[in-house]
Amino acid sequence: MSQPFASEEPFPLLSSSFDELVRAHYGRLCNFAYRFVHSRDAAEDVVQAVFAQLWLQRDQFDVRDALPYLYQAVRNRLVTSRRAELVRERWRVSVAHEQRHAADAASEAELSELRGAVARAVGALPERCRLIFTMSREQDLSYAEIARILGISVKTVETQMGRALKALRISLADYLVVALLLVSGW
Amino acid sequence: MTIPRFDDLPYDALARYFAGELADREAEALRRWMDADPERRQLVERLREVWAQARALRQSWNAEAALRRIKAMEPESARAAPSFPWALRIAAAIAILAGGLVVWHVVLGGRGKQEAPAEVATRRGQRATLRFPDGTVVVLGPASTLRYAAEVRRRPRTVDLDGEAYFTVTHDAKRPFAVRTAHGVARDLGTRFVVRAYRTDSVAAVVVAEGSVSLAAGVAGDSLVLAAGDLGRVTAGGHLATERGVSLEPYLGWTEGRLVFQRTPLREAAVQFGRWYGVDVRLGDAWLGEEQVTASFRDEPAATALGLVAVAAGLVVEERGTEFILRRRAQ
Numbered sequence: 001m002s003q004p005f006a007s008e009e010p011f012p013l014l015s016s017s018f019d020e021l022v023r024a025h026y027g028r029l030c031n032f033a034y035r036f037v038h039s040r041d042a043a044e045d046v047v048q049a050v051f052a053q054l055w056l057q058r059d060q061f062d063v064r065d066a067l068p069y070l071y072q073a074v075r076n077r078l079v080t081s082r083r084a085e086l087v088r089e090r091w092r093v094s095v096a097h098e099q100r101h102a103a104d105a106a107s108e109a110e111l112s113e114l115r116g117a118v119a120r121a122v123g124a125l126p127e128r129c130r131l132i133f134t135m136s137r138e139q140d141l142s143y144a145e146i147a148r149i150l151g152i153s154v155k156t157v158e159t160q161m162g163r164a165l166k167a168l169r170i171s172l173a174d175y176l177v178v179a180l181l182l183v184s185g186w
Numbered sequence: 187m188t189i190p191r192f193d194d195l196p197y198d199a200l201a202r203y204f205a206g207e208l209a210d211r212e213a214e215a216l217r218r219w220m221d222a223d224p225e226r227r228q229l230v231e232r233l234r235e236v237w238a239q240a241r242a243l244r245q246s247w248n249a250e251a252a253l254r255r256i257k258a259m260e261p262e263s264a265r266a267a268p269s270f271p272w273a274l275r276i277a278a279a280i281a282i283l284a285g286g287l288v289v290w291h292v293v294l295g296g297r298g299k300q301e302a303p304a305e306v307a308t309r310r311g312q313r314a315t316l317r318f319p320d321g322t323v324v325v326l327g328p329a330s331t332l333r334y335a336a337e338v339r340r341r342p343r344t345v346d347l348d349g350e351a352y353f354t355v356t357h358d359a360k361r362p363f364a365v366r367t368a369h370g371v372a373r374d375l376g377t378r379f380v381v382r383a384y385r386t387d388s389v390a391a392v393v394v395a396e397g398s399v400s401l402a403a404g405v406a407g408d409s410l411v412l413a414a415g416d417l418g419r420v421t422a423g424g425h426l427a428t429e430r431g432v433s434l435e436p437y438l439g440w441t442e443g444r445l446v447f448q449r450t451p452l453r454e455a456a457v458q459f460g461r462w463y464g465v466d467v468r469l470g471d472a473w474l475g476e477e478q479v480t481a482s483f484r485d486e487p488a489a490t491a492l493g494l495v496a497v498a499a500g501l502v503v504e505e506r507g508t509e510f511i512l513r514r515r516a517q
Contacts, residue, residue, distance in 0.1 A: 162198030
């Protein structure tokens with residue numbers, strides 16, 4: 001049977017490469033979605049719906065540059081999903097306090113205290129800055145990938161990341177200064 | 187002891203260092219800088235811990251379970267529109283150019299009907315990239331709208347444009363690609379070209395980077411063929427003109443995120459500037475419109491960029507809310 005438009009789809013998505021695509025990007029897309037919906041279930045629903053749509057259309061999909069497509073598709077669903085509106089609330093971090101050996105307890109507590117402080121500081125970043133920062137830190141994307149997904153320059157990513165780091169330093173000044181005082185023997 | 191000030195660290199470089207984005211040589215230089223001062227070194231180490239904690243905020247997810255669910259999902263109801271192959275494949279990356287929030291703004295129009303056209307619109311300050319199944323890529327400029335038939339396979343490939351777009355067309359002799367605008371029609375003969383045809387502008391321009399494009403004023407109007415390096419103009423009255431060997435940069439720069447003026451009349455530059463940055467630029471007096479501007483911008487905020495234009499042209503900028511007014515410097 002002839003395929004009149006076969007030449008238009010040079011890289012159809014095979015089942016095995018679909019699986020790889022899900023394994024490679026599922027976690028980061030869920031982390032991305034979670035930042036908007038603040039609910040694990042809602043985040044997974046959105047990401048799974050995107051992949052399900054892709055699965056149905058796998059013979060037409062061009063996988064050569066999947067990341068920008070996937071982020072865009074997730075974002076579109078987040079924007080249109082009423083559920084996202086309903087569950088939107090302030091981001092809260094639950095810090096797990098694990099009780100372990102007595103010797104570790106102090107540093108453990110200090111660590112989770114720091115984690116909570118970092119979480120609050122990240123939450124307080126300006127929206128665009130936080131978007132880019134979390135794409136790097138939580139979603140493990142390189143500067144070049146972030147630039148490609150958002151359609152901005154790598155330079156802009158650099159600037160926003162630097163801005164985030166500076167903001168973290170300011171928010172966590174107490175933590176950082178205390179550390180300095182300890183070090184210098186006060 | 188002194189408490190270091192907040193703006194005394196090279197934050198961009200440190201962030202790149204922590205993220206592993208520095209080249210070996212740069213990283214070495216940064217380490218030397220750190221090691222030169224123990225207190226500084228201590229601070230950077232603490233910052234790195236903060237950085238590591240930010241990574242620990244992410245959650246883990248079960249991709250294998252998700253994979254099983256995904257493959258078991260039923261197709262979504264009619265609302266999900268399996269009849270929009272073009273629309274579904276749009277990977278639109280939209281950048282706010284004026285330093286605001288990153289916003290995705292994709293309008294997929296005409297839901298529910300088989301033959302309804304799909305539509306993508308950008309606001310001022312935005313761009314969008316669309317990839318079509320035939321390999322054609324369209325970069326849509328700011329304040330622009332592109333409409334196309336969803337069932338494109340059964341028809342000639344025709345899109346309607348109000349605004350500016352950069353086309354990289356996969357040639358298919360059986361299905362020519364055509365861009366319809368309020369001013370005229372551009373048909374590709376296998377090529378890369380820019381169409382600037384805002385309904386509100388009196389003149390539309392087509393600039394060819396590669397290949398050739400046939401340009402027609404209206405359906406039955408005159409036509410001409412443009413080759414690489416040619417600029418074709420169509421007036422609303424249907425008059426056609428060609429200019430050969432033009433500089434492509436002012437027409438193509440925006441597709442790579444640069445706003446470029448080369449001896450551009452200020453009247454025209456003000457309009458482009460406004461679309462690019464999403465601000466209003468007015469000229470203090472009509473005579474200013476004929477002054478020519480040569481400048482190139484990338485990530486500069488609107489006020490900075492306009493300030494540079496003003497300095498170059500010996501003008502002053504007055505800012506009133508979202509409006510900027512360019513005036514002659516008082517003598």
